[in-house]
Every structure is written in structure tokens, then in C-alpha cells.
Amino acid sequence: xxxxxxxxxxxxxxxxxxxxxxxxxxxxxxxxxxxxxxxxxxxxxxxxxxxxxxxxxxxxxxxxxxxxxxxxxxxxxxxxxxxxxxxxxxxxxxxxxxxxxxxxxxxxxxxxxxxxxxxxxxxxxxxxxxxxxxxxxxxxxxxxxxxxxxxxxxxxxxxxxxxxxxxxxxxxxxxxxxxxxxxxxxxxxxxxxxxxxxxxxxxxxxxxxxxxxxxxxxxxxxxxxxxxxxxxxxxxxxxxxxxxxxxxxxxxxxx
Numbered sequence: 001x002x003x004x005x006x007x008x009x010x011x012x013x014x015x016x017x018x019x020x021x022x023x024x025x026x027x028x029x030x031x032x033x034x035x036x037x038x039x040x041x042x043x044x045x046x047x048x049x050x051x052x053x054x055x056x057x058x059x060x061x062x063x064x065x066x067x068x069x070x071x072x073x074x075x076x077x078x079x080x081x082x083x084x085x086x087x088x089x090x091x092x093x094x095x096x097x098x099x100x101x102x103x104x105x106x107x108x109x110x111x112x113x114x115x116x117x118x119x120x121x122x123x124x125x126x127x128x129x130x131x132x133x134x135x136x137x138x139x140x141x142x143x144x145x146x147x148x149x150x151x152x153x154x155x156x157x158x159x160x161x162x163x164x165x166x167x168x169x170x171x172x173x174x175x176x177x178x179x180x181x182x183x184x185x186x187x188x189x190x191x192x193x194x195x196x197x198x199x200x201x202x203x204x205x206x207x208x209x210x211x212x213x214x215x216x217x218x219x220x221x222x223x224x225x226x227x228x229x230x231x232x233x234x235x236x237x238x239x240x241x242x243x244x245x246x247x248x249x250x251x252x253x254x255x
Contacts, residue, residue: 001044001250002227004097005243006235007199007217008036011210015068018206020169026196027234033243035067036214039095041243043116044250047102054119057095058082063242068210070176076120084122090181092121093129094211097218100137101254109138121178129178132157133215136186140222146190159183165191165201172205185212189219195227 013030042060046053061069061077069077073091076082096116103109113134117127132153139149150161161183168184175181185202192198198220202213221227227235236244 001040001098001101001218001221001255002232002235002247003195003221004040004094004214004218005033005037005239005247006227006231007202007213007215008034008040008094008210009235009238010199010217011203011213014203014209015211016174018174018209020204020206022197022200022204024200024203026231027238031238033064033067033239034210035061035064035069035073035091036094036211037239037243038064038067039091040097040214041246043095044098045246047098047112048246048249048253053116054082057119073120082119084118084120086123086126087121088123088125088129088178089121089176090129090178090208090211090215092117092126093133093178093182093185094214096130096134097137097215098250100134100141100218100222101250103134103138106135106138109134125178128157129182132159132178132182132186133218136189136219137222140219150190153186157183159186161187161190163187165204169205172207174207176208176211181208181212182215185215186219188212188216189223192216192220192223195220195224196231198223 012032012034042056046056096113099112113131114127117130136153154161188201189198198216199213202216203209
């Protein structure tokens with residue numbers, strides 16, 4: 001889970017400033033927690049408390065109203081009776097990672113991932129995006145090989161995970177759809193040599209940097225057994241207190 005938050009913060013200054021290189025400062029001035037982290041923490045809190053995912057997203061989103069949400073999600077937050085809006089955006093995939101640390105088996109994993117998507121992203125491709133990320137993390141935690149993860153996630157989602165980052169990067173552009181951003185983030189994790197490399201690859205795509213780095217960071221955390229200690233320390237220092245408390249409680253219980 002901390003991998004998702006770390007990737008979000010590292011990508012936060014580059015979301016609208018594409019930089020197709022691996023050479024960049026990890027935490028430049030202006031680095032911050034964005035909507036990816038806020039919603040990931042909301043998912044974790046709902047799991048900790050056995051609460052409703054939609055209620056958690058609504059509560060945390062309104063607690064951090066300027067975290068960088070999309071237009072439709074902002075309207076959802078502003079509603080007194082929020083309802084799903086058939087989104088296929090990557091917001092479902094960016095917030096799902098905690099379920100992969102909680103689910104006892106694959107069936108439960110996929111049901112939980114769907115439940116996290118449904119309050120807003122009830123389009124079939126929005127649900128698949130969340131399930132694909134959750135499955136990649138869960139399989140990595142079980143010790144699956146990269147090829148096993150690639151094959152299983154492809155079978156679930158239909159994503160093309162056969163491409164390399166070098167093939168994707170030159171023509172890649174900002175894309176907030178699950179189908180146009182999640183597979184690329186998964187490729188970054190599968191192609192990486194360590195946690196930091198996964199996040200650098202994701203940022204180097206020049207797309208939705210904070211979300212794709214968050215997804216790649218969440219998968220890489222499971223692949224490599226955690227986030228590098230110095231990066232984890234910086235992230236904890238940058239987390240607002242209420243988010244940090246949820247992260248700490250979640251890690252004590254499940255990680």
C-alpha cells in the first residue's frame with residue numbers, strides 16, 4: 001500500500017509536465033499527496049472498519065477537496081446523494097491496492113476489487129481496471145513469476161502486456177482511461193529491476209504520471225518486498241497526519 005502512495009507523490013509534479021526520461025529528482029519542490037493517495041487511504045480505512053467504500057470515498061474526498069480529482073468525481077463529491085456514473089477512468093485502478101493485502105483468495109480479491117470500483121466506476125472496463133491491478137499485486141505477493149502475472153492479468157483483462165516500455169514510450173500520450181493507462185503501468189512494474197526503477201519507468205511514459213506511478217509502485221512493492229527504506233521514510237514524513245494514521249493501522253494489521 002505504501003508503494004502506491006510513494007508512486008503518487010513521486011509522480012505528482014509531472015502529471016501535466018511530461019518528461020520521457022528516467023533521470024529526474026524523486027521529490028522535487030512541489031511534490032505532494034494527490035487524489036490517488038487520498039482514495040487509496042479511503043479504501044484502506046473501509047477495509048479496516050468493515051465500512052462502505054462509497055461512503056469512505058465521499059468522506060475522504062470532501063476532507064481533501066483539492067487533491068486533484070477529475071470533473072465528474074468532483075461532481076460526485078458535491079452530491080448529497082452520490083450515484084455511480086459509469087466511469088471507465090483509471091480512478092478505480094489507482095485506489096484498489098489495499099484489497100490485495102486483505103483478500104484470502106483470488107475469488108475474494110476480485111469481488112473486493114469490484115466493490116471498490118462500483119461506487120463511481122461501474123462501467124465494465126472501470127471494474128476490470130481495478131481487478132487487473134489487484135490481481136497483479138496479489139499474484140506478486142504469492143510469489144508468481146512475471147510471466148505468470150503477465151498471462152493471468154492478460155486473461156482477466158484483455159490488456160496487451162506484451163509490449164516493452166521502449167515500444168510504448170515514444171508515441172504515448174496522457175490518457176485517463178483504464179484501458180489506455182493501466183496496462184502501460186503494469187508493464188512498467190513487470191519490466192522493472194527494483195521498486196524505484198518501476199516508478200521511474202512509469203513516470204517516463206509521459207502520461208498520467210502520478211496515477212501510473214502509483215499503480216506501478218503498488219505492484220512493485222509486492223514484487224520486491226516493500227518500498228526502499230529512505231523513500232518510505234520520506235513518504236511518511238509527507239503524509240498528512242490523518243492519512244498516516246490509517247496507513248500505520250493498515251500495515252500493523254495486514255502487512
